[in-house]
Amino acid sequence: MQKEIKTTILINARPSQVWAVLTDFKKYPDWNPFVKMLKGEVKVGSTIEVNLQGMRFKPEVLTYLENEEFRWKGKLWIKGIFDGEHIFSLKENQDGTTTFEHREKFNGILVRALSKKLDTETKSGFKAMNIALKERVEA
Numbered sequence: 001m002q003k004e005i006k007t008t009i010l011i012n013a014r015p016s017q018v019w020a021v022l023t024d025f026k027k028y029p030d031w032n033p034f035v036k037m038l039k040g041e042v043k044v045g046s047t048i049e050v051n052l053q054g055m056r057f058k059p060e061v062l063t064y065l066e067n068e069e070f071r072w073k074g075k076l077w078i079k080g081i082f083d084g085e086h087i088f089s090l091k092e093n094q095d096g097t098t099t100f101e102h103r104e105k106f107n108g109i110l111v112r113a114l115s116k117k118l119d120t121e122t123k124s125g126f127k128a129m130n131i132a133l134k135e136r137v138e139a
Helices: 015-022 025-031 111-138
Strands: 002-011 035-039 049-052 055-057 060-065 069-075 083-092 098-107
Touching: 002 111, 015 083, 015 098, 015 111, 025 035, 025 111, 098 111
Parallel strands: none
Antiparallel strands: 002 098, 035 049, 049 055, 060 069, 069 083, 083 098
16 A cells, blocks of 8 residues: 655745755754654765654665755665655745645555554644744744
């Protein structure tokens, strides 16, 4: 089964300003309520260490395009059980604002069983991070 969770928020700043906060991983504990920790060399093909609300895993970086997109793919235990492709996208609007899109594509045999939790807890976590990012960038 496949499932996608998608959230967006409008940030009153240019993508470069949003990107600067989004990719300052050492400061995540100061403001990020969802991604509590992100460590490692962030480049395409590398493995990073991520702590999402108490769950630690080591995803592979798929995309790292400055001021545009950061994407990783992780798995729970072994591939096919519960896999997630996490995506942060930034789109510059004509008025100088940024649309920040935060989404994840899930698939694997546990997706159906976890579907309700994804719709509630995971989506709430995405929204909380989006709001915190907006507040930090706009401060």
